[in-house]
Amino acid sequence: MAKSNNKDNFQIQFGKRIRALRKDKNLSLRKLSQRCNLDYSDIAKYEKGEVNIQLSTIYELSVGLQVAPKELFDFDFVFNDN
């Protein structure tokens, strides 16, 4: 089903973006988790696109990475739903 693939792909792309931002800042998973209310093993799952996270987690990732929320979504993504 193209639609769900694209949505899954969005989740994966988002995860890659989080990982890239974390690496840019030379943060380990543990270090990032200490800067926000998230468990490092959960962050690892987010980075692999395994979790359909909520706004509250997006908020925590922004706090931990010290970037504006829109930075977390600053990746190229093609919608092929219509």
Next chain:
Amino acid sequence: MAKSNNKDNFQIQFGKRIRALRKDKNLSLRKLSQRCNLDYSDIAKYEKGEVNIQLSTIYELSVGLQVAPKELFDFDFVFNDN
């Protein structure tokens, strides 16, 4: 509890941003719901900041509003968690 207030506030600010984008495009709630896989009554709740939505809903809102996901988060927000 300052932290949860700030997180709730983030949800409210996000909702206002969705509403502003929808109004910019002269879309009713029903019209927006017809352009993506979301129910118009749910979109109304998102706009009021009543729901801690997930990435999949963010994806649908981007499709419906025909904007890049980062546009949905293009609002000023002050983190006062540290």
